[in-house]
Amino acid sequence: MSRHTWITGTCWLIRKTIMQLGHQGRQFPASADGGKMIREGKLGPVTFVKTGRYKNKPLEAPVWRWYGKDDRQVPDTWIAVFQFEKQGCTTVFEGIQNSEREQTPEFCGRDARLVFDSIGQDAGRFEIYKDGPAWTMGGRGPEPVYRYDPSKAARWPNHMENFLQCVRTGEKTRCNEDEAFIETATFMMSVESYHKKRQVRWDHQKEEIV
Numbered sequence: 001m002s003r004h005t006w007i008t009g010t011c012w013l014i015r016k017t018i019m020q021l022g023h024q025g026r027q028f029p030a031s032a033d034g035g036k037m038i039r040e041g042k043l044g045p046v047t048f049v050k051t052g053r054y055k056n057k058p059l060e061a062p063v064w065r066w067y068g069k070d071d072r073q074v075p076d077t078w079i080a081v082f083q084f085e086k087q088g089c090t091t092v093f094e095g096i097q098n099s100e101r102e103q104t105p106e107f108c109g110r111d112a113r114l115v116f117d118s119i120g121q122d123a124g125r126f127e128i129y130k131d132g133p134a135w136t137m138g139g140r141g142p143e144p145v146y147r148y149d150p151s152k153a154a155r156w157p158n159h160m161e162n163f164l165q166c167v168r169t170g171e172k173t174r175c176n177e178d179e180a181f182i183e184t185a186t187f188m189m190s191v192e193s194y195h196k197k198r199q200v201r202w203d204h205q206k207e208e209i210v
C-alpha cells in the first residue's frame with residue numbers, strides 16, 4: 001500500500017475536504033507535552049516502548065470480534081513487535097481478550113521511564129520514574145520524580161473542536177491524512193507479517209510493505 005494508493009483510493013485529499021482520524025488521544029495536551037519531554041532527552045535515549053489493549057468480555061458480548069467466530073483476520077491474543085531503526089527504538093503492542101489488566105503506554109529510556117495513565121482517548125496524565133524495578137513483590141511501588149498536572153496545561157481545542165475549527169479555516173487537523181497513513185501502514189505491517197509468517201519491512205522509496 002503506497003501513499004498514492006492510500007490518498008487516491010480513499011479520496012482523503014479531495015480539494016477542500018478536511019479529514020480527521022478518530023484518535024481522540026491527540027485532544028489532550030499530555031500527549032504533546034509528554035512527547036516534548038522525550039524529545040528534550042528527559043528520559044535519556046528511549047530504546048523501548050510498550051503498550052497494548054486488554055479486555056475480558058464473554059463471547060456473547062465481545063468488545064471486538066472473536067477470532068474463529070466470524071471473518072476476523074487476526075487472533076484475539078496479539079503480540080506485535082515494531083523496530084524503528086532510525087530512532088533505535090523497539091515498540092511492543094499486546095492485544096489480549098481474556099484479561100482486564102491495563103497496559104498503559106510506557107516509554108523506557110536509559111535514565112527514566114514515562115508512563116501514561118491510560119491508552120488512546122483517555123490518556124490525559126503521565127508520570128516519570130527513575131530507571132529501576134517497576135514493581136516489587138509485596139513491596140511498595142516506586143515514587144515518580146515528576147507528575148504531569150493537566151490543570152496547569154495550556155487549553156486547546158478538543159477532538160471535535162479541532163475538526164470544526166479546521167473546517168472553518170482550511171487548516172489540517174491534528175489527526176490528519178498524513179498521520180492516518182503512518183498509523184495504518186504501521187499496523188498493517190503486523191497483519192501482513194502474521195499472514196506471511198515472516199518479518200516484513202517498510203520500503204521508504206516505494207512506500208510499500210516488502
